Amino acid sequence: MDEGKFKITASLSSGNPLAPIAKIDYNIKIDIDPDKKTYSYEGTTDGFPAYEGYIRRKNSEYKRMFNISPLSPTGAEYLVDGYGDMKIRGDGPF
Numbered sequence: 001m002d003e004g005k006f007k008i009t010a011s012l013s014s015g016n017p018l019a020p021i022a023k024i025d026y027n028i029k030i031d032i033d034p035d036k037k038t039y040s041y042e043g044t045t046d047g048f049p050a051y052e053g054y055i056r057r058k059n060s061e062y063k064r065m066f067n068i069s070p071l072s073p074t075g076a077e078y079l080v081d082g083y084g085d086m087k088i089r090g091d092g093p094f
Contacts, residue, residue, distance in 0.1 A: 006032040010043075010053075022079035026051060028088070030065075039065060040091035047084030048075030055094045063094050 001007070008030045015023035028043035032055070045051050045068060053065040071084055078084035 004033065004035060006034070008032070021081065022076065023081060024049065024079060025081070025085075028053070032094075038091065038093055040089075041065060042087070042089040044085050044087055047071030047078030047086055057094060063092075065092065065094075066090055 009027070010030065011027040013023055013025045024046060026043065026045040028041055028045070030039060030041045030053075032039045037057070039055055041053065048070040050070050051066070051068040054062045055065050056062045066088060068086070068088060071078055071086070075084075
C-alpha cells in the first residue's frame with residue numbers, strides 16, 4: 001500500500017520445455033484507490049493468447065477491467081519473446 005492505494009504487480013513467464021522460445025509472458029501493474037473506488041493498470045502482454053482482468057469490491061459483483069484479444073486467431077508466432085508485445089493501459093471505477 002502506498003499513498004492510500006493498493007499497488008499490485010502481476011507477471012508471468014511460462015513456457016513449454018519442448019519449445020523453449022515460445023513463452024506466454026505478461027507484466028501488468030495495477031493501482032487500486034479504495035477511497036475513490038477507481039483502478040488503473042498498465043503493462044505489456046504477448047499478442048497471444050487472450051487476457052482478461054477483473055476487480056471486485058467486497059460483497060459486490062466482479063467487474064472486467066480489461067479484455068485483450070489475440071493479435072491473430074492462430075497467434076503462435078506471438079509467443080516468441082519480444083515479438084508482438086503489446087502495451088496495455090486503462091482505468092475506471094469499480
